[in-house]
Amino acid sequence: MQTEEIQEQKLVKSDFKQEVIKDYKIAVTSRECSLLGRREVLTGKAKFGIFGDGKEIPQLAWARAFENGDFRSGYYRDQTFMMAIGELTIEQFFAGLYANTDIKEEPMSAGRQMGGHFATHSLNEDGSWKRLIDQKNSSADISPTAGQMPRLLGLAQASKVYRHNDLIPEDNGFSNKGNEVAWGGTIGNASTSEGHFWESFNAAGVLQVPMVISVWDDEYGISVHARHQTTKESISKIQAGFQRDHEDAGFEIMTVKGWDYVELVETYEKASKIAREEHVPVLIHVQELTQPQGHSTSGSHERYKNEERLEWERTYDCNVQFRKWLLDNDFATDDELSAIEKDIKKQVRDGKKAAWSAFINPIVQERDAVLPLLENVANQSADGVFIKPMIENLKSTKEPIRKEILETVRKTLRYTLKENSEAITALNQWLNSYSQEIQNKYSSHLYSESAQAATKIEAVVPKYNDDSEEVDARLIMRDNFDAIFASRPDTMIFGEDAGEIGDVNQGLEGMQEKYGELRVSDTGIREATILGQGIGLAMRGLRPIAEIQYLDYLSIVYK
Structure with missing residues (x-):
């Protein structure tokens, strides 16, 4: 019996080791994506970036409590979470950064939203609903801070409706007896100053819905310290009056250090149980977080943080503390973790290269397709001496963008406005076809194009007769x-x-x-x-x- 117990303990520890090492790999992958993503912006390949570095470990704990059927309504720093639930790859991360318009490469928005706006698909290609209870779900982010909060309320309220509305069939594909949690309201500590946060928070307390709000607190809102943002510099302190007790319903309010892996996992498991079973909203104030690269690619945090703060952030970086915990508890050696980190750096570099190739190669092909048409025009035009340098400039551009292709074609056609030739006709035809094709990449599907689209429903015209009664509207x-x-x-x-x-x-x-x-x-x-x-x-x-x-x-x- 004792031998069996010892073997079981070893098995449990072995399984746990695999899980925590898996989490560490995801944390390192996410961090490397953030670091390399910033470089891509600064070198001009991407236009703007705002990343989840410094928030990796809390998001891993959150992902462990997130179940099929649950919904996320968060903000643009949740990349680690999306990786942890299997809904974001390295290649997809960079495809979003480059704004790839191919939905297969960039499934979040096909390049139509800012990178970091994470979404899962709720509909099949024919417009019919997927079984949302069989997948992990995320609503698309929006840029305005706290804009994710109002819809979070509705996502949570749906569980309450499904639990208590007996007229809705149990096997509906959307809910398992209302056991789903709406997670998110993932929000920076400074953004809790927004009115939408307060309105949503209060409404959740009134409605008593299964919502878990995570506040990522790194003491700053862009460059502005918390003392200028929040009374008492703590959202959990000023929300303390919402704490439920034996007399009044309210919130369950929790605080946790953002670099303590074990405490985070326990906190999120507890929050999940309360929200899921009791339909009580929960606030998790995740404190002592960092931003290793500052707020975004628009600036550097060295401009507004003193050396003492920067040193503290280097020490209490959640990934650094997680690594230390793994070593202290003999889950891995330093050499083993270093090997993991080296391998992941290569994976991220390779993923980035693959994503860039998937983005740029179609554009290069489009450029190469039009070059012969441009050269034909230049060779026949009286203004060929002006057109040829433009063609050579486009040809020599290793990584063209569509704007440069269209500029060259349109300038060439302006030079030849008073000329007529088959070459010019061919170039005009190419321009019309290309413009339509590219337009669809950026502006199609603004409205539903499925058979269920509201625009395809025929109007029901009212019918009147001589006996129709006139009543109040x-x-x-x-x-x-x-x-x-x-x-x-x-x-x-x-x-x-x-x-x-x-x-x-x-x-x-x-x-x-x-x-x-x-x-x-x-x-x-x-x-x-x-x-x-x-x-x-x-x-x-x-x-x-x-x-x-x-x-x-x-x-x-x-x-």
Whole structure:
């Protein structure tokens, strides 16, 4: 018996060792991507970069608690998390940085958003829903800080709806009895000053939804210290009044050091259990984090941090502390970790090269395809002496961009405006075809192009006869809502005064009494999160109606 127990302990330790070494490899990979990504921006291959260096270890702990069906609504520093859940490769990281317009190379947005805007696909190619409960999900990031918060509320509320709305079939593909957690609100400590953060935080406490917010705290917001950002320099201290107790519902508020791997894993496991089982929102204030390269490629943090702070950051860099913990606990030797780091550096360099080749080679081919047409025009034109240098300049450019190709073609055609030849006609035809092809790479799919697109639904024209009764418009609206709620159990409406009194204009008269508070509900005065609820609920397969009471109030929700 004792021998069996010892063998079991060795097996458990062996398995755990494999897991922590795997986490270390992901952390090192992510850091190398950040370091090399910055260089790509500074050398001009990419236009802007903002990376997740200094936040790797908390994101690994978060990924361990993240389950199929869960949703992320975060911000642009979450690359380690995306790598840890298997939704971001080295090549895809750099494809996003280069803005590759091929969705197969850059599956987050096909180059249409800033690098670091991480998303998973909820729809199949034909526009039908995937089974979201069978995959790990991420909603696309947006640039405005705290803009990710309102939709997080809706993503979390969906679990509550699925748990308590018995009319929705259990095998719906979107939820397993409401056991999914909406994670994110991953946000920098300084961005918690934004109004959307406070509005979403308060609404989550009111609604009691399974949401986990992670605040990455490195004491700065760009170059501005926390003392200029947050009262008491601590979001967890000033949110302490939201802490739940035996009398009042609220948040579970946790604090944890961002470089302590074990404490982080335990904290995220606990947060997951509370949110998932009890449907209680959780705030995790991750403290003592760093930004090894500063805020972004727009500047350097040496300009605003003193040497004492910089030395502290070098010591308490979460990757450095993780490495030290591995050595102190005999999970690996220094030589073994050094070998891992060397190998990963090569993997990242190779991945970067592959991503760049995938980005630049199609453009080089496009350039090479038009060069003969340009040369034909130049050889026949009276202004060939002016055109040929432009062609040579384009030809000698090793890494052209599409702008340079189009500039050369258009300038050539301007030189030959008063000339006619088959060569000029061929070049014009190429330009028209190329422009259309390239336009589609950057501006197609602005709206759904699937069979389910709203633009493809035929309008239902009202029919009247001599016996039609003239009634108040509110009654038509009310009866329409009634018909929708009766036929679609996944439909719900919420807004200011939408519930108990049936809307200020009585367009929902009697609807809450008939269909219940879960589906017809009042909200606080918080337009941004009303809209956010609608976005998040819809992303999880429901049919929400977000009611904004008056048109003027929409100005608050633009972000």
